[in-house]
Amino acid sequence: MNPLSLEPLSGQLTLRLRDRLPDLPGIYFVVGEREQLFYIGQAKNLRKRWAGKSHHRYKQFARKGLDKIIIKYILASVSELNELECKYIKQFNPLLNDGKVKKYLPKTSPRFSELQRLLKLASQPLFPSVIYWSRNGQTIPREPSDLFRGLVAGVYEDHQLHILVLCRQNMGELLWKSSCHRTKKHFYITPEQQILGTCYFFDARQVVFEFVELFDCNLADPFFQYIYPYLLDYEIAGVTLKGLSEPTLLTSYLPKISTSLDNRTKDYLLVVAEKLQPLSASFSLNKELIW
Structure with missing residues (x-):
């Protein structure tokens, strides 16, 4: 199931263009080329959360390819973030939300x-x-x-x-x-x-x-x-x-x-x-x- 079919999508950017994310709160979905859902998270400021290499899973996603990883997001009020994040994680069980940071994504030949x-x-x-x-x-x-x-x-x-x-x-x-x-x-x-x-x-x-x-x-x-x-x-x-x-x-x-x-x-x-x-x-x- 496509997690983004539940809400109007506010936008999406490749990992390379993460500095163009809005300075707004929201829920972000990290997906691969074939819409494989890797991670769901929340941020009070989406741009700051992904600024530079500050995200704790940046190296994992960058290893897959800066243009192959897509950050999709839904804007929401700060008061809704915890509830929405838990809801989406429980419903869609992303690959990396419960894994250790050192767990790498499968490498393609x-x-x-x-x-x-x-x-x-x-x-x-x-x-x-x-x-x-x-x-x-x-x-x-x-x-x-x-x-x-x-x-x-x-x-x-x-x-x-x-x-x-x-x-x-x-x-x-x-x-x-x-x-x-x-x-x-x-x-x-x-x-x-x-x-x-x-x-x-x-x-x-x-x-x-x-x-x-x-x-x-x-x-x-x-x-x-x-x-x-x-x-x-x-x-x-x-x-x-x-x-x-x-x-x-x-x-x-x-x-x-x-x-x-x-x-x-x-x-x-x-x-x-x-x-x-x-x-x-x-x-x-x-x-x-x-x-």
């Missing part, structure tokens, strides 16, 4: 966080706030097939389970930067022979995510439009992503599309498509193993 970031980017369009296009002087809504950057084409075995993710051109640069990053590059597998310049193998320990970029828009756009009716929603690492229900569509449709830039990619996908299977709806990753 950097590898898992990067995988989540890439999958989230693949599930979103290049310009999420742009709902309409202008074409020939007319304003028209974006096609549904243009509202995501990547999709799961299927899975196959090659010494280890591979999940094939097909991406549009604008995902390529993001993948390249990730694979060249000082620390993140260790999350990737370099094949013995370079298959494609637009192919990235992300090692998630239990499975390899194979991101293949369709660089040529003349290949990617018609392909995404064609397969859109055959897509299902899958949840991977807590991210909802489009996935192909019939991987055989790759072998039936790709040969029909001509491309001057992605012939090697197209040929590679036609070979891989012969062994592709749909991703199981029950597929899940063990977060504890992805380090």
Whole structure:
């Protein structure tokens, strides 16, 4: 249950922006990225309570991430603070209210966080706030097939389970930067022979995510439009992503599309498509193993 559904929310700020809290009394709720409730407290002056690093649990929350911890608050009179604090703590049993200060929040694997970031980017369009296009002087809504950057084409075995993710051109640069990053590059597998310049193998320990970029828009756009009716929603690492229900569509449709830039990619996908299977709806990753 969302504790903030009981009262109108007065406001919220990230831990980094805590100095912008009001100089007023209230009840504060410390939550994580997924609305996990960590702590409930009261303050006669919210800004002073969180000033600098004065809060007794600041180090715990800062360790989780200054932009990932949210301080939500409800303004209340000083006379109401004790009653409201006890009421909310009893009703919602926050993770840290009864724990010792030295109890740290669970640390998220950097590898898992990067995988989540890439999958989230693949599930979103290049310009999420742009709902309409202008074409020939007319304003028209974006096609549904243009509202995501990547999709799961299927899975196959090659010494280890591979999940094939097909991406549009604008995902390529993001993948390249990730694979060249000082620390993140260790999350990737370099094949013995370079298959494609637009192919990235992300090692998630239990499975390899194979991101293949369709660089040529003349290949990617018609392909995404064609397969859109055959897509299902899958949840991977807590991210909802489009996935192909019939991987055989790759072998039936790709040969029909001509491309001057992605012939090697197209040929590679036609070979891989012969062994592709749909991703199981029950597929899940063990977060504890992805380090």
